[in-house]
Amino acid sequence: PPVPKYASVRGGKVDVAYVAFIRHGERSQDKTVTGLTEDGKRRSGYLAHCVKEGVRSLAFPAGPPTRLLVSHREGADAQHTSYRPHDTVAPMARSLGLEIEEADMGDVYAPLRLLPTLRPGDTMLVVWQHWHLPFMINALGLPPPQ
Secondary structure, three states, rough: OOOOOOOOEEOEEOOOOEEEEOOOOOOOOOOOOOOEEEHHHHHHHHHHHHHHOOOOOOOOOOOOOOOEEEEEOOOOOOHHHHHHHHHHHHHHHHHHHHHHHHEEEOOOOOOHHHHOOOOOOOEEEEEEEEEHHHHHHHHOOOOOOO
16 A cells, blocks of 8 residues: 555554544533533543553554644634633643643644654644634545545
């Protein structure tokens, strides 16, 4: 099979890093609330629980994330500000001892720019607003599924 354009080959072996995308946790119907709902907080805690043992999973085939990238949106008021992506991974970051990297919400190329910094076996979890995810995945230049 062809080697993906972002993979490297060493000694005939393909080095692979993974990028997983998820939508941030649930938001309140009240647009002035910038954080997660109680359900969103519980699910955020559950994500951290799922990776704390360090095992591989369908979501993370190389093991728990080694990098966390989230969007941030600072608006003129609460209705245009969002901390949900950060809040979604904060318990996971604490559990795994990882820093949370941030990029502007509209920057759909942020994961693409970080690809060269991933090491073989790394997994970068990207947490963003749902309407940007298809554009981010498209920006990676992956072929469509067969």
